[in-house]
Amino acid sequence: MKKKITVRYFAVFREQSGLAQELVTMEADTARDVFHGLKDRHGFGEPIGHCKVAINDELSDWDAIVNDGDTVFLFPPVAGG
Amino acid sequence: MRIVSESIKPFELRNELIDSAAGAYVGFEGWVRNHNDGQEVYHLEYEVYEFLAVKEGEKVISEAKERHPILRADCVHRSGLLEIGECAVWVGVISAHRDEAFAACRYIIDEIKTRLPIWKKEYYSNGDSGWVNCERCATHEQKAAS
Secondary structure (H helix, E strand, C coil): CEEEEEEEHHHHHHHHCCCCCCEEECCCCCCHHHHHHHHHHHCCCHHHHHCCHHHCEEEEEEEEECCCCEEEEEECCCCCC | EEECCCCCCHHHHHHHHHCCCEEEEEEEEHHHHHHEEEEEEEEEEECCHHHHHHHHHHHHHHHHHHHHCCCEEEEECCCEEECCCCEEEEEEEEEEHHHHHHHHHHHHHHEEEEEEECCCCCCCCCCEEEEEECHHHHHHHHHHHH
């Protein structure tokens, strides 16, 4: 079943996609599916293992389930400090 | 844990921690340096997803308190455009004795650097720019620019 998911982009992902966020309708069980479903469309070159994900403002992991209506935050490699 | 867009003033932050039970204060300041990976840095920019950065930063500080018997700890991180020499991040810890203050401060800054949704973009003197820790992104940018 296709799900409607809001995806938010940051830093290099925002620049590469040209979007701060978008509403997508896609077949996705997990956060990993969301990332893989969008990376080619937006030209994300960074390996998923270097990136982080949050679902509905909670840091999560790539195997977490996404539900219809969720907001998924895709974080490229962080560099605080 | 705070994210600020104005200059960090470490001495004022240190004064907020003062406690008569403390025998040690350890502070760490991360400064913007003028070079990285052999390139001359002109200035840099931090992008922060503030809601989660604060939430995760508070978690890191709580973990430091669980691991080390300290009295208080706090952290402030900048967002926005920073010039060379500016303070990008401050961590302050007070405790009865110095060992735990050093250890907790080290724990906090190390975790802050790898866990918070904060991204650093360096602008180089040759006009290039690149996101730190993002090798393929940097390659992508250079190709796009050439």
